[in-house]
Amino acid sequence: xxxxxxxxxxxxxxxxxxxxxxxxxxxxxxxxxxxxxxxxxxxxxxxxxxxxxxxxxxxxxxxxxxxxxxxxxxxxxxxxxxxxxxxxxxxxxxxxxxxxxxxxxxxxxxxxxxxxxxxxxxxxxxxxxxxxxxxxxxxxxxxxxxxxxxxxxxxxxxxxxxxxxxxxxxxxxxxxxxxxxxxxxxxxxxxxxxxxxxxxxxxxxxxxxxxxxxxxxxxxxxxxxxxxxxxxxxxxxxxxxxxxxxxxxxxxxxxxxxxxxxxxxxxxxxxxxxxxxxxxxxxxxxxxxxxxxxxxxxxxxxxxxxxxxxxxxxxxxxxxxxxxxx
Amino acid sequence: xxxxxxxxxxxxxxxxxxxxxxxxxxxxxxxxxxxxxxxxxxxxxxxxxxxxxxxxxxxxxxxxxxxxxxxxxxxxxxxxxxxxxxxxxxxxxxxxxxxxxxxxxxxxxxxxxxxxxxxxxxxxxxxxxxxxxxxxxxxxxxxxxxxxxxxxxxxxxxxxxxxxxxxxxxxxxxxxxxxxxxxxxxxxxxxxxxxxxxxxxxxxxxxxxxxxxxxxxxxxxxxxxxxxxxxxxxxxxxxxxxxxxxxxxxxxxxxxxx
Amino acid sequence: xxxxxxxxxxxxxxxxxxxxxxxxxxxxxxxxxxxxxxxxxxxxxxxxxxxxxxxxxxxxxxxxxxxxxxxxxxxxxxxxxxxxxxxxxxxxxx
Numbered sequence: 081x082x083x084x085x086x087x088x089x090x091x092x093x094x095x096x097x098x099x100x101x102x103x104x105x106x107x108x109x110x111x112x113x114x115x116x117x118x119x120x121x122x123x124x125x126x127x128x129x130x131x132x133x134x135x136x137x138x139x140x141x142x143x144x145x146x147x148x149x150x151x152x153x154x155x156x157x158x159x160x161x162x163x164x165x166x167x168x169x170x171x172x173x174x175x176x177x178x179x180x181x182x183x184x185x186x187x188x189x190x191x192x193x194x195x196x197x198x199x200x201x202x203x204x205x206x207x208x209x210x211x212x213x214x215x216x217x218x219x220x221x222x223x224x225x226x227x228x229x230x231x232x233x234x235x236x237x238x239x240x241x242x243x244x245x246x247x248x249x250x251x252x253x254x255x256x257x258x259x260x261x262x263x264x265x266x267x268x269x270x271x272x273x274x275x276x277x278x279x280x281x282x283x284x285x286x287x288x289x290x291x292x293x294x295x296x297x298x299x300x301x302x303x304x305x306x307x308x309x310x311x312x313x314x315x316x317x318x319x320x321x322x323x324x325x326x327x328x329x330x331x332x333x334x335x336x337x338x339x340x341x342x343x344x345x346x347x348x349x350x351x352x353x354x355x356x357x358x359x360x361x362x363x364x365x366x367x368x369x370x371x372x373x374x375x376x377x378x379x380x381x382x383x384x385x386x387x388x389x390x391x392x393x394x395x396x397x398x399x400x401x402x403x404x405x406x
Numbered sequence: 407x408x409x410x411x412x413x414x415x416x417x418x419x420x421x422x423x424x425x426x427x428x429x430x431x432x433x434x435x436x437x438x439x440x441x442x443x444x445x446x447x448x449x450x451x452x453x454x455x456x457x458x459x460x461x462x463x464x465x466x467x468x469x470x471x472x473x474x475x476x477x478x479x480x481x482x483x484x485x486x487x488x489x490x491x492x493x494x495x496x497x498x499x500x501x502x503x504x505x506x507x508x509x510x511x512x513x514x515x516x517x518x519x520x521x522x523x524x525x526x527x528x529x530x531x532x533x534x535x536x537x538x539x540x541x542x543x544x545x546x547x548x549x550x551x552x553x554x555x556x557x558x559x560x561x562x563x564x565x566x567x568x569x570x571x572x573x574x575x576x577x578x579x580x581x582x583x584x585x586x587x588x589x590x591x592x593x594x595x596x597x598x599x600x601x602x603x604x605x606x607x608x609x610x611x612x613x614x615x616x617x618x619x620x621x622x623x624x625x626x627x628x629x630x631x632x633x634x635x636x637x638x639x640x641x642x643x644x645x646x647x648x649x650x651x652x653x654x655x656x657x658x659x660x661x662x663x664x
Numbered sequence: 665x666x667x668x669x670x671x672x673x674x675x676x677x678x679x680x681x682x683x684x685x686x687x688x689x690x691x692x693x694x695x696x697x698x699x700x701x702x703x704x705x706x707x708x709x710x711x712x713x714x715x716x717x718x719x720x721x722x723x724x725x726x727x728x729x730x731x732x733x734x735x736x737x738x739x740x741x742x743x744x745x746x747x748x749x750x751x752x753x754x755x756x757x758x
Binding site for chain 1: 435438439441442443444445446447448449450451454455457458461462464465468481482485486505506558559560562563564566567570648651652654655656659662663664
């Protein structure tokens with residue numbers, strides 16, 4: 081035994097475990113809940129997965145805002161089903177995160193106190209019906225680009241949850257694009273509504289793919305753990321390249337005067353993103369940050385007596401059952 | 407003369423369908439307000455499911471009604487472009503989501519009726535209505551199971567939940583009697599073998615409701631005074647605001663497709 | 665605030681003839697609620713014909729640290745597999 085090992089056998093053991101662990105991930109093996117994992121892996125996953133779950137739950141609010149005002153019954157059921165899916169996806173993700181030893185209540189606590197973040201895009205208001213189209217098309221479009229690689233991430237429960245999420249989400253972007261298409265092909269007033277929504281949601285959607293690589297702190301480690309397969313900038317480019325032709329197809333204009341096809345790169349060049357705005361919203365000063373939190377905290381607090389009652393009832397029922405047995 | 411009779415019949419059938427569908431429409435809309443604000447994620451998802459079931463039913467009924475009207479009107483025209491006095495849902499379903507006890511009490515008091523009603527409508531001579539009823543009945547059986555469970559949970563839960571549930575039941579009780587009032591369209595359709603005689607559902611309804619309330623350790627309200635008017639289009643003040651949201655897009659942007 | 669709703673594991677049979685498969689988990693106050701929640705959460709798209717719910721704390725799991733003695737001894741018992749046995753080429757299906 082080396083001197084180091086004699087002095088500190090624990091560290092040596094954990095170092096070798098860590099090496100084995102990294103080797104497993106490199107071999108594309110999945111990590112399961114009870115497996116040994118470095119504390120940092122656990123923490124990073126709790127952070128990213130709960131943030132993802134929070135985004136689904138907070139993401140219900142801007143769209144939920146239009147459920148009662150949907151313009152037709154067909155649109156209403158589609159929107160209801162979509163917002164409900166987001167609740168489902170939040171639930172899958174919270175459950176997957178719970179396998180890492182944190183409860184859903186603790187995660188809520190982190191959300192409600194502002195300790196945990198969620199996707200900033202949901203801090204923008206949905207002011208017209210066309211925003212339902214823009215969110216489905218752009219926000220879900222960007223989300224899918226982020227999410228599909230996660231179906232193959234290293235943590236088993238996360239990967240499985242993401243497979244379900246991606247499968248179910250395939251209709252979300254379509255319903256959004258269909259709304260936009262209908263508006264773009266409708267009356268001048270409708271087309272204007274669609275263009276206005278695109279104007280307002282385009283830049284926040286680009287920001288949604290995360291800060292530029294130069295400023296992104298977690299990327300390298302996340303790549304190794306397959307929490308991320310491509311850099312933020314690559315994902316953003318992919319999103320732009322796939323979305324611009326879709327806008328062209330329905331006759332809407334991307335609100336970026338610098339947007340230009342680059343023959344050499346076989347990609348679109350695009351204008352500067354206002355990162356000041358991004359950080360302002362991240363830090364809690366977006367147009368709807370306060371309202372979104374108020375809605376979440378409100379639902380949770382108003383629900384407390386309901387949750388308590390259900391628990392009390394379950395306990396009583398259990399007691400009665402036990403008494404019968406005796 | 408024969409034509410005139412047929413025309414009147416068609417009108418009565420049309421009105422009759424609205425009388426059924428408006429209940430689902432308004433209740434579905436109320437539940438839709440809650441999506442994203444439920445006491446737990448699981449409950450949120452469940453309530454949205456009920457809302458989706460109800461809107462699905464509405465669409466079947468209104469598509470049929472539009473066909474009967476045969477004048478180019480659509481399910482959306484019928485759902486969203488009538489005047490307040492032309493909606494004929496019962497007062498019960500338009501009551502607001504005051505808290506989760508109200509939401510569940512409203513659901514339960516309607517579900518028990520709805521299930522009994524559909525079990526009869528299934529026997530209708532009108533094959534379309536009978537087919538719709540057959541499909542809906544499975545959905546509503548689940549609604550009734552869900553809401554009865556919550557009545558028991560909240561009634562026999564904590565002191566606080568019991569008080570809240572009792573208050574909700576007491577307040578909403580006054581709207582239950584109207585469920586069993588017959589309209590002119592009802593009478594016409596009953597005599598044709600198409601409609602359901604709702605007056606016959608009343609005893610079994612209160613028996614079943616009372617049973618659940620007893621299990622839930624709740625008091626059965628004693629009030630003998632009941633509110634009515636919804637079936638004649640005279641609503642509580644709550645409905646106007648609900649319609650303002652429901653109709654907003656169709657009113658603001660008339661004659662457009664979405 | 666009192667106790668939180670416990671966690672339940674959800675198993676769904678997607679059609680008769682197939683086994684119940686683990687679909688995920690959710691929170692519910694009691695078994696009845698776990699069943700209806702599972703129906704609303706995990707079978708919205710017609711994914712199931714039967715549901716099992718088990719409170720998570722009642723599941724006994726093997727410890728991955730014992731995977732060596734638990735599972736590795738089975739790795740070299742090749743005689744349990746058909747390919748271990750030699751057959752003349754003439755025998756096509758066996």
